Amino acid sequence: MIKRIGVLTSGGDAPGMNACIRAVVLTASAYNLDVVGFDHGFNGLLEEDYQTLLPQHVQHIIQHGGTILKSARCKALHTEQGVIQAAAVLHKLQLDALLIIGGDGSFRGALAIAPHYRGQLIGVPGTIDNDVDGTDFSIGFATAIDTALDAIDKIRDTADAFERIFLVELMGRHSGYITLSAGIAAGAEQIICPEFGPVYKNQLSSVIGPIQHAQLLRGKTSYIIVVAENSYPGGTIALAEDISIELGTECRACILGHIQRGGKPVGADRILATKLGAYAVEQLTHGAHLMMAGEINQQAVLFPLAQTSDKKKQIDPYLVRWQQQIASD
Amino acid sequence: MIKRIGVLTSGGDAPGMNACIRAVVLTASAYNLDVVGFDHGFNGLLEEDYQTLLPQHVQHIIQHGGTILKSARCKALHTEQGVIQAAAVLHKLQLDALLIIGGDGSFRGALAIAPHYRGQLIGVPGTIDNDVDGTDFSIGFATAIDTALDAIDKIRDTADAFERIFLVELMGRHSGYITLSAGIAAGAEQIICPEFGPVYKNQLSSVIGPIQHAQLLRGKTSYIIVVAENSYPGGTIALAEDISIELGTECRACILGHIQRGGKPVGADRILATKLGAYAVEQLTHGAHLMMAGEINQQAVLFPLAQTSDKKKQIDPYLVRWQQQIASD
Amino acid sequence: MIKRIGVLTSGGDAPGMNACIRAVVLTASAYNLDVVGFDHGFNGLLEEDYQTLLPQHVQHIIQHGGTILKSARCKALHTEQGVIQAAAVLHKLQLDALLIIGGDGSFRGALAIAPHYRGQLIGVPGTIDNDVDGTDFSIGFATAIDTALDAIDKIRDTADAFERIFLVELMGRHSGYITLSAGIAAGAEQIICPEFGPVYKNQLSSVIGPIQHAQLLRGKTSYIIVVAENSYPGGTIALAEDISIELGTECRACILGHIQRGGKPVGADRILATKLGAYAVEQLTHGAHLMMAGEINQQAVLFPLAQTSDKKKQIDPYLVRWQQQIASD
Amino acid sequence: MIKRIGVLTSGGDAPGMNACIRAVVLTASAYNLDVVGFDHGFNGLLEEDYQTLLPQHVQHIIQHGGTILKSARCKALHTEQGVIQAAAVLHKLQLDALLIIGGDGSFRGALAIAPHYRGQLIGVPGTIDNDVDGTDFSIGFATAIDTALDAIDKIRDTADAFERIFLVELMGRHSGYITLSAGIAAGAEQIICPEFGPVYKNQLSSVIGPIQHAQLLRGKTSYIIVVAENSYPGGTIALAEDISIELGTECRACILGHIQRGGKPVGADRILATKLGAYAVEQLTHGAHLMMAGEINQQAVLFPLAQTSDKKKQIDPYLVRWQQQIASD
Structure with missing residues (x-):
């Protein structure tokens, strides 16, 4: 029977992390578990920077962005000494389990601690990038799409007023989830992301062609290209300049x-x-260990923490195909 | 081979109907199909009130609420004469198929026309209520949740400032989808909806008890009860008055x-x-008829139009149980 | 030289009250003044429910609605005993001044305390109603307009989709500020508020006439009437029913x-x-007493607290006239 | 008696331009004036690209950003030939007046046409920059502030979660209006804009000092610097890099x-x-010519078009002083 659990948020912050902390604390309270929150991700664990979390501490945080526990990257956890120290603090504080809210980098931190720790480790996917396997969506992704959309809708107003071409760069270092989703939702005329194939410097015909086609045939009043970060050598500003020269x-x-x-x-x-x-x-009360709590087909499920970054999650092939079909029409 | 399709929006409007009309027109264009849009739901069909829809007509409507085709209820379609007339217009306009965006009431209209019409009939679920079977979500539901949340978050500010009890009534005549989802997302202290059992006039202990419990034990600074419409004889204002008297x-x-x-x-x-x-x-190009296009487990699927209102769709039992567990804690 | 000031928020909460508390604390800190915040308006004063406010207590509250000091009405302050008690607490806590953020009701509370208190009293207008004289705008009014607008814009979507008539009731018990401003900004087809003259039960021609005129002549696709609360016997729902019958x-x-x-x-x-x-x-550091800090023509000014509810503030006559001219066109 | 007026939007688009076009058309209709709208600013005038605007054309545009008339810069108007051509088109179309919605650049275009045109010319200030003299605010400024705020509030979440320093660059090539206003409203820890004096490359003590001071004394959890564009050689990204190195x-x-x-x-x-x-x-119906319609102290006023860019409009000295006082505390 577990009695005391620790919780921390790690890696890039994501909207909904506070809602998750709240649920952890309220549920733990219903199971008569004590909860300790570490500040600044794994740094708070290493530095014994923590606070007891009671239901009254998580009142009315469900609607706030960021994380009341703060977040951070933690270099020390990449060392043998760091992970041993982390486990030692968990033992010292008599924590039967540690719950990590973060992305796959944060989960690797948990896996590194595992050999040294007698308690249970569980992850919850919190990252806007939605690049964690074992769950259909990660916490923060839906909000990031709507934030991006809100910005693209505003740019559409100006693009339309001026009948101009705009490039909008979105986050997603290794995956096109945000870019594809926001691009489809914004009705972007073109989407550039890893899954759609690379764009080479000075070989812009794949980008330029559809623009010229659209302007000629459809009387487009504006043209928006949504671009995942790192899609072009020199960055999106360089891409805009090169397109300007070509066109x-x-x-x-x-x-x-x-x-x-x-x-x-x-x-x-x-x-x-x-x-x-x-x-x-x-x-955790049922003994889960080295697992991530995810949601697949609307069902909460457990998925091995070690496999969350194994397989590249696929973005919706139906929407990929549709976008390409429409764009080439 | 189909050549020409009609499209209409029917029943209560839902955010995303325009995005759906746009996708219908762009996709039809990619398949070289002509599209005719009827105004005011089935009324436009009966009255031959329609317009040809080309890609340029659906530019930049993806971000707008409402529906460019207008919507309406249509009493005439409840008569034998009405459905025969509807089919006659479809034949006259040489439409090989009719696509209906709406809820289960609208789909019943389509089913009534079917015996008289030689073409194909297909539905797309567009209703904020999410009470259509054969799809995980209907178009408009996600937006309705966020609209409700935005309002409840505002009421929370005032409730908190005054340490007051507020009831917020949400839509959903026959189902608690909006109420449960918005209630969970808002961190509502109590949720009243059909799926949680009835509340009887002058037998308010199930409602009052948790309020008193929360105020005593947890130092709550505010208390919000989210209520589905039609949950109390006399309505939500009467419920607020009765609670005021009791408390x-x-x-x-x-x-x-x-x-x-x-x-x-x-x-x-x-x-x-x-x-x-x-x-x-x-x-439709593959011959679909008397089907609804839905999404289940992130896959687009067909579901028999005749069964969309057969079975009461269940709201997430995990969240139902959690809310009850937390509330009674 | 003053050394210590008290601050409280009173009456209906208004967005911006927290921003005001923050400015009071930061400015006081720059002047080396201590600040004490009372909870729940004058109730916290009477019950000695207070906290010291330092700059770190007001970090990042500028963007939040509600008030960290809570608000409340306070019946006890309407008694001689109450005001004497309030002054006694101010003396006991060695407060050289009290700053009240609220509306004219709250300012009357301050005026009642004045004869018994040796310190300074100053008000800041915080109310969504904008019905306080001595300032062009009160804190919270601009946000209330945008909140109302956001709702009316949403209703417009549905009204348009159905070509329907909607009444939207806004706050403003005694004045039409919110109603006129939101009505103009929403492009409402008709505005009903005290300043535009009364509407009598069963004498609806002044309301019905323009609707019929607009529908006949202009092909209006929707018709929105913005109504100040308390504009019709029986309320706005009764008004809607009576219009439905007439039309x-x-x-x-x-x-x-x-x-x-x-x-x-x-x-x-x-x-x-x-x-x-x-x-x-x-x-306050310059000796201001029994004054309200307001803004007129973009200049911060002092205005006698006793006169803030003397004169009915006029709503923009230019916009009133324009709306009537357009409506009757 | 004037009979027919032209209207155009010119320069950078600003939220509210559509609301202004709507008011022009509705008011003109009340005065029995015909309205012609030119597309793409002065380009539409030169190219006789226009449309008649009736009340039904401006229904429900009040809530949309951008401009239904499109906007553009117009190089041709900088030539003698261009302005003569513009005047010729105005005469040909029998327009008694031209109404220009835009900034001071657009007004200079109007002034250039004046010597060649027999009709009346009037301007309305539409620019997010609020740098037009003769009006307290220009159309679009208030929205731009709220858009900037919304973004800064989001960045605050992340800055807080990571206890980080962020620079946010806002528009305003020649003036600090947007930067000061958004900075104050966001509770930014530091504001860099023309009116606060220059920041020199490699002489960053004025920027660095307050950061160090704040972090030491106040336990700040995040630090946001709002920066007007063009405030630092090499741009805001270079400034961030230089601050990173210094700190x-x-x-x-x-x-x-x-x-x-x-x-x-x-x-x-x-x-x-x-x-x-x-x-x-x-x-215009009263004969106004070479004037701009502005609002000063809540009164609509006329101001000579030729003087709108004469004097640098001052940003609120009270807020400038307060920000400096607080920052140095």
Whole structure:
């Protein structure tokens, strides 16, 4: 029977992390478990920087972005000494389990601690990138899409008023989830992301062709290209400049950047965060260890923590195909 | 080989209907199909009130609430004469198929026309209520949740400032989807909806008990009860009054009403609408008839139109149980 | 030289009250003044329920609705005993001044305390109603307009989709500020508020006439009437029913209610709140007493607290006239 | 007696331009004037690209960003031949007046046409920059502030979660209006804009000092610097890099860019746009010529078009002083 659990948020912050912390604390309270929250991710664990979390501490945080436990990257955890120290603190504080809210980098931290720790380790996927395997969606993804959309809708107003071409760069270092989803939802005329194949410097015909086609045939009043970060050598601003030269007409770039991480979580993220936080605590009481609590086909499920970054999750092939069909029409 | 299809929106409007119309027109264009849009739901069909829809007509409507085709209830379709007339117009306009975006009431209209019509009939679920079987979510539901949440978050500010009890009534005549989802996402202290059992006039202990418990034990600074419409004899305002009397402290009611139907669709609704609109047209070209295009487990699927209102769709039992567990803690 | 000031928020909460508290604390810190915050308005004063406020207590509250000091009405202050008690607490806590953020009711409370108190009293106008004389705008008004607008824009989507008539009831018991402003900004087809003259039961021609005129001549696709609360015997729902009967077509009512008080303050309210909070503290150091800090023509000014409810503030006559001219066109 | 007027939007688009076009058309209709709208600013005038605008054309555009008339810069108007051509088209179309919605650049275009045109010329200030003299606010400014705020609030979440320093670059090539207003409203820890004095490369003590001071003394959990564009040689990204080097801690830059121009106008902009559009038409009927319709102290006023860029408009000295006082505390 577990009695005391620790919780921390790690890696890039994601809207809904607070909703998840709340669910963890309320559910633990229903199971008569004590909860200790570490500040600044694994750093708080190493530095014994923590606080007891009671239901009154998580009142009315469900609607706030960021994380009341703070987040951080933690270099020390990449050393043998660091992971041993982390396990030692968990033992010292008599914690029967540690719950990590974060992405696959954070889960690797948990896996590194495992050999040295007698307790249970469980992860909850919290990252806007949605690049964690074992769950259909990660906490924060839905909000990031709506934040991106809100910005693209605004750029559409100006693009339309000026009949101009705009590039909008979205986050997603290794995956096109945010870019494809926001691009489809915004009705973007073109989407550039890893899954759609690379764009080479000075070989822009794959990008330029559809623009010229659209302008000629469809009387488009504006043309928006949504671009995943790192899609072009030199970056999206360089891409905009190169397109401008090729087309002989000004093309502007907007880099959305960090506004995609913050903000009030949308309903879908609050519900997912609540469900997964509750489920993770419940499964800890049933002995879950080295697992991630995810949601697949609307069912809460456990998935091996070690496999969350094994397989590249696929973005919806139906939408990929549709976008390509429409764009080439 | 089909050549020409008709499309209409029917029943209560839902955010994302425009995104669906856009996808229908763009996809039809990719398949070289002509599209005719009827105004005011089935009324436009009966009155031959229609327009040809080309890609340029659906530019930049993806982000708008409402429906460019207008919607309406249609009494005439409940008569034998009406359905015969509807079929006659479809034949006259040489439409090989009719695509209906709406809820189960609208689908019953389609089923009534079927015996008289030689072409294909297909439905797409567009209703904020999410009470259509054969799809995990209907178009408009996700936006309605976020609209409700936005209002409840605002009421939370005031409830907190005054340490008051508020009732917020949400839509959902026959189902608790919106109420449960928005209630969980808002961190509502109590949820009253059909699936949680009835509340009887002058037998308010099931409602009052948890309020008193929460105020005593947890130092709650505010208490929000989310209520599905039609949950109490006399309505939610009467319920607030009866609670006020029982508790001896003022309790206020807010009826969200029609603001839940409108607004810019969120990303999830735009993507769902795009996917289902595209899929419905694609399946028409493969001969689909008397089917609804839905999404189950992230896959676009066909489901018999006749069965969309057969079975009461279940709301997430995990969240139902969790909410009851937390509330009684 | 003053050394210590008290601050409280009183009456209906208004977005921007937190921004004002923050400015009071930061400015006081710059002047080396201590600040004590009372909870629950004058109740916290009477019950000695207070906390010291330091700059770190007001970090990142500028963007939140509600008030960290809570608010309340206070019946005890309407008694001689209450005001004597209030003054006694102020003396006991060695407060040289009390700063009240609220509406004219709250200011009357301050005036009642004055004869018994040796310190200074200053008010800052915080109310969504904008019915306080001595300032062009009160804190919270701008946000309330945008909240109302957001709701009316959503209702417009549905009204348009159905070509329907909607009534939207806004707050403003004694004045039409919110109603006129939101009505103009929403492009409402008709505005009913005290300043536009009364509407009598069963004498609806002044309301019905313009509807019929608009529908006949302009091909209106929807018709929205914005109504100040208390404009019709029996309320806005009764008005909608009576219009429905007269016109023979369904007309729906939406009561926005308490969502108008909450929410993240817009920029204009945060700036006004910051300016007036800072100015009030600064003027206290110069000896201001029985004054309200307001803004007129973009200048911070002092205005006698006793006169803030003397004169009925006029709503913009230019917009009133324009709306009537357009409506009758 | 004038009979026919032309209207165009020119320069950078601003939220509220559509609300202004609507007011122009509705007011003109009330005065029995015909309205012709030119597309793409002065280009539409030169190319005789126009449409008649009737009340039904401006229904339900009040809530949309951008401009239904499109906008553009127009190089041809900088030539003698261009202005003569513009005047010739105005005469040919028998327009008694031209109404220009735009910034001071657009007004210079109008002034250039004046010597060649027999009709009346009137301007309405529509630009997010608020750098036009003769009006307290220009159309679009209030919305741009709220758009910037929304982004900064989101960045605050992440900055707080990571206890990081962020730079946020806002628009305003020659003035600090947007930067000061958004900075104050966001509770930014530091504001860098022309009016606060220059920042020199490699002389960053004025920037670095307050950061170090704040971190030492106040336990700040995040630090946001709002920066007007063009405030640092090499741009805001270079500034972030230089601060990172100086402080030895990572500092990130976000460039808001074009999202500041678009979006649904807030209430204040819709009301201002309505008032100034109506007033401009009304004053045209009274013979106004070479004037701009502005609002000063809540009164609609006329101001000589030739002087709108004469004097640098001052940003609120009270807030400037307060920000400096607080920052140095």
